[in-house]
Amino acid sequence: MSTELHRYDITQESDFLQPRDFNRKTLLQHVDQVFRAQITNIIDLTSEEKLFHVRLVKDHQRERFTFLPGQFVMLEVPGYGEIPISISSAPTNKGYLELCIRKVGRVTSVLHKARRGALVGIRGPFGTSFPMEKMRDHSVLLIAGGLGLAPLRAPIFHVTENRTNYDQVHIIYGTRTPDQLLFDYQYEQWRRINGVNLSIIVEQPDEAWTGEVGLITKLIDDLDFDPANTYAIVCGPPVMFKFVCNQLSTKGVPMHRMFVSLERRMHCGMGKCCRCNIGSTYTCVDGPVFDYWSVMNLKEAI
Amino acid sequence: MRYLGIEPIRPRVGVFSFTCCEGCVLQLANKEETLGPFLEAIQVVNFREISTEKGADYEIALVEGSISRDDEVERLRQIRDQAKVLVALGTCAVFGGVNRLKDVFSPQEANRIVYGDQSRETAPIRAVHEVVPVDLSIPGCPISKVELERIVQHVALDLPWQFPEYPVCVECKQRFTVCMFDKGQLCLGPLTRAGCDAPCPAGGLGCWGCRGPAADPNHAEFDALVARRGFSRAQVQDRLSFFGGFPTEGSEEKP
Amino acid sequence: MLFKILTKDGFEQLVDGILESNEVIGPKRVATGANGKPIHQYLPVTSFGELDLDYETTEFPAKTYFLPYRETLSTFHFDEADWTQEIRYRIQPRAIVGLHACDINGLLKLDKVFGRDAFPSPYYLSRRRNTLVVGIDHMPCEGGFCQSVDAHVVSHGFDLFLTDLGDRYFVSIGSDRGFDLVGKVENREVSEDDTHAYLAVRRRISDAFKTHVRTQNLPTLLDLEFDSPVWKRWGDKCLSCGSCAMACPTCYCYGVNEEVSMDFTVGTKVKQLHSCNLVDFAMVAGDHNFRPSRESRLKYRYYHQHRGFAEAYDEPKCVGCNRCGRVCLAGINPPEVIADLHEEDRA
Amino acid sequence: MKLDLNVDVHHLTRVEGHGNIVVRIQDGKVQEARWDVVETPRYFEAMLLNKHYTAAGILTARICGICSIGHCLASVRASEAAMGVGVPDLAGRLRLLAKHGETLQSHVLHLFFLAAPDFLGLDSALPLMTENPTVFGLAARLKGLGNRICDAVAGRTTHPVSIQVGGMGARPDPTVLRSLRQQIEAAVPDLAATAEVFAGFDIPDFERETEFVSLKADGQYPWIGGRVVSTDGVDRDEHEYRELTHEYLNENNTSKWCKLSRDAFAVGALARFNNNHAALHPAARKVAADLNLSPVSHNPFHCNLAQLVECVHVAHESIALIDEILAAPADAPIMADFEPRAGEGISAVEVPRGILYHRYVYDEDGRITEADCVIPTTQNNANIHLDMGALAAQFATRGMTDQKLELLCSMLVRAYDPCISCSVH
Ligand SMILES: Cc1cc2nc3c(=O)[nH]c(=O)nc-3n(C[C@H](O)[C@H](O)[C@H](O)COP(=O)(O)OP(=O)(O)OC[C@H]3O[C@@H](n4cnc5c(N)ncnc54)[C@H](O)[C@@H]3O)c2cc1C
Ligand code: SF4
Ligand code: SF4
């Protein structure tokens, strides 16, 4: 008696086993497929950060690809690795992303060598987003430290593009030194927008610096706003958002109205590899955007 | 990597041997399936063991072996002056290797044992970094060619390279090897940096620690567990001191 | 569920039949331990005789046949200025014979993570669907506490499940595929005697458990004891060698790495099983480590097993096989660690 | 016309280790012709003292990166002899198979990468990669095969792990062995092609009466242990290695020198061939005939051809060995049960470059109190030196240039495939 075991084609299951849709009717067998995307433009921001303009190659993918402010993508550099990167552009730009990338390791280094026209891969978008709808008709504090301005740019774009939906808008940004300031070419533009207040501070000024000096919390001390009518988005390193949120909290902003974006090591973006796991929470699917109350409840989150 | 707009560069490489068995540079000619592409990814301009060409215009120097004589110090300094990137290749170059075992004797005593009354010049063994600054250390006795291939790819594109931080046990388990301790034998796997793919436990030998310590090795618990299993201090010390990669009893911190 | 009776010869015929055209994996004796006990592993066999179905436990679980320690997720073919991505998953069918209840329960837990959820894994599902699982009942293994986490019995997740009644097997049939197989060899219906004998064996197994772990209220206890000195006590012993995760039937944390072929024409994206006890588990760029201490890493392994997973799926991830305890050279094992936590609770 | 020639080679290339050649010819007369080994000494015989028997083989493997299996094997055999350990049959076969892998790997490395470039007028074998991919492919495939055998049986290509006192630490997977067997069979045409390549080389016409020393086994080509014989009629047991080598010091060398019936003698592939031609596999004998190689050849350049003949021999012997290993029962032991004990042990093994002797004395704790290793290249060095003089004298004729003589002298040394770091262990 010889028994040949039946070969089971899992694509048959796609009908009833469909992955959470990230902007494509993804079939089960395609969860690891990347969208091919071209680097159309590269802007040197500082010695360590570059802004990459990336455009999905296929028309129908570009058509379908949408995201919300605060979400991130997995950026694939074939042969070198896949890394989580926050989307740093306006959600209204279809199939077109701006990614601000700091050179820190293997994948980011190879990216920094890439030329215009290079083809990379995009998976996503993944994760939770800043609840821009909830914030409607309120004042918004958009606070960033260092590289935190990269994820904050998407909500900034959203707010400025839907300016009538929001009350007072304060953009507050701080870095250690003036040469670390990102997107300096946009400050003038933001400042000119009606009802948008931009303030910038550095910890260690150089000779040419004429602006504010100190920690970002100093700017918030001086800030005039109505805590009862305000939402805040805080992006930056954990020490920074911890101090800022505590400060806002004492000023009367409820913790559930402050949103932060957490960063963890991630290898899949799909709640599988566990590397971003904090207790039972996956930063990639349950986050990266959390309200501050949830963060306080996550052990070891900060 | 053309799709990124990066042209692969073929760095000019010199290969140099000092006091050792030359087994590490031999690995350069091993792994024959990819030998052609490997040798195409670099330009070998000086490699005494397999070539008569003696180019002095290398950018990367692969240096194997430990340093045990004055003429070696001199030769190593010249290499350092020329090379942009100096790589210590293999356990002898990185830690001193088994050669250090001779240093339990004074040079005079070692000479008496081996050469009788006609002694030869020798000095206490030094690792390459103890003589000149080293840019990259690749441990292994011998080095792993698979790992070297990857490192070369990184060095050629000037990308940072990261060795595994975790110990050999991970790779050992992933090969399905029955743990040496279960078979009643000693193994340094829990302390030693992975990356070799654990050939020694698979061959029934147990790890001897040729790749040196993993990140943050737990010596205290290791000492306790080997004692519980009845291994003597001497047995454990024999192993820890074998390749020169671990701090040994009486030595301050890392050698 | 349907049940049948197979003779031992009949079962051997059944396996031989599968072996003729498929790979069969099962418990194989590979070495003798220093304690004189045989050491088994789930390995491919070439004949029924190589299987040792009367094994106590294996050093490693069978998960590697579903979630390989190393697996290629994608292959990128570079072509001048362009590339294409190729994704393949294993569809070659095979059989695993002789899994104990706890290991099948382990698969059921992996099913939850990789088979359903937001993003099911085609790599896992394809292997799972294409693997015939034949389980077998066995007396408790030394140190095993599967009963405490309700993993000593299993009612689905397999194709066939055998209970040894001396001269014959009582077979629980878990799938149409299993049903067809049984039909191919001599079999008969279950008699009342068989049922009695079966229940007696089940009872004998249940009564034989010596190791018990108090799991009631464990998730809350873990939250309460987050800062307990218990973690430091055990954490200080941890070798950060990852052996526990490699040996655990349900640990699935992984890392993904990419490599370029030496001739720069092909890139591969490889998944490798990782462990939350390894130093670099939560290391991020700039050398920041979210879990820098052995203590915090060890604690989080227990959190994932008994709290995090329980919160997500209403059951612990641990199936009580105690492989992690057995394989740990430092002697860290769930029964003792959890008992310690309860002690702390009382103190 | 006066004929003055000078050759000065500092750190000869394409050999393992560091050695220098000096030749001075004045007025057609050889004033000086020297082969000096200047490798840094490593003092293994000192390092071995007080080492546990489990460490000796691992340590001595590090004497040489090319013939580490040979060293490890000689070492564990010496330890086994000292402690009276009998190695299980299957383990013996596995060891021999591993050694064959090493012989193949080492010979092919020498033939293609170290020796062949001289005959092809190249600096190295690297240009072959693009200029003659067929030959490069042959070299890579055959060397790869040798390495894969070592890998599968000894656990690694360089520095074996499973060769241990008492037997072997692991038995290779049958599927791997079956695949190796197929690969070896498939390599037979490659070996024939290699023979053709070497048949086309212009081998220098030079002879010097030499005493050739090798092991001898009854009816078989010798590899591990047995009697030691020479073309001068010596026939002794391996235990008498001291009377067979007479190691002594030479002031210009960090390596020692040896002698037997004459001022010097030679070991290695040519010596084995000269003494054991009749025991070669018929296929290997046929290749020898095709290459016009017959015993007793006194041309040291023929060592290359003898290596080639041995490659064919080990390939065929490996196939037979694999069949025997596959036929052994699944539970056949590969490791002996033993307790360490005091004693003295001597072992001789034919490694690629000739006879390797290890001798240890153990105390009752299984630790070494005396150690001695006599390396093939140590035995050859004096002979290379004397050959150099004769070669210089023969070729100091009209039309000779410094460059040509330098090449000839270098080729002579390379023909011996010296393992210099070994010889200065
Ligand atoms: C949700 C999210 C959004 C992010 N957004 C940005 C952004 O907009 N701009 C930016 O420059 N960086 C961002 N990062 C950090 C960025 O992912 C890491 O800097 C990057 O992964 C480092 O990769 P590397 O290969 O260069 O470094 P290596 O140190 O070589 O890292 C190797 C691997 O480690 C992992 N890894 C290392 N550091 C991190 C990290 N901090 N977070 C996650 N994985 C890590 C990656 O999987 C990577 O493949 C973000 C991280 C997260 C989690
Ligand atoms: S054999 Fe050694 S390396 Fe392997 S798991 Fe055991 S201790 Fe670790
Ligand atoms: S197992 Fe240990 S001794 Fe063996 S190669 Fe790896 S690190 Fe070196």
Ligand code: SF4
């Ligand atoms: S945690 Fe330990 S006891 Fe629980 S399933 Fe995993 S290996 Fe078994």
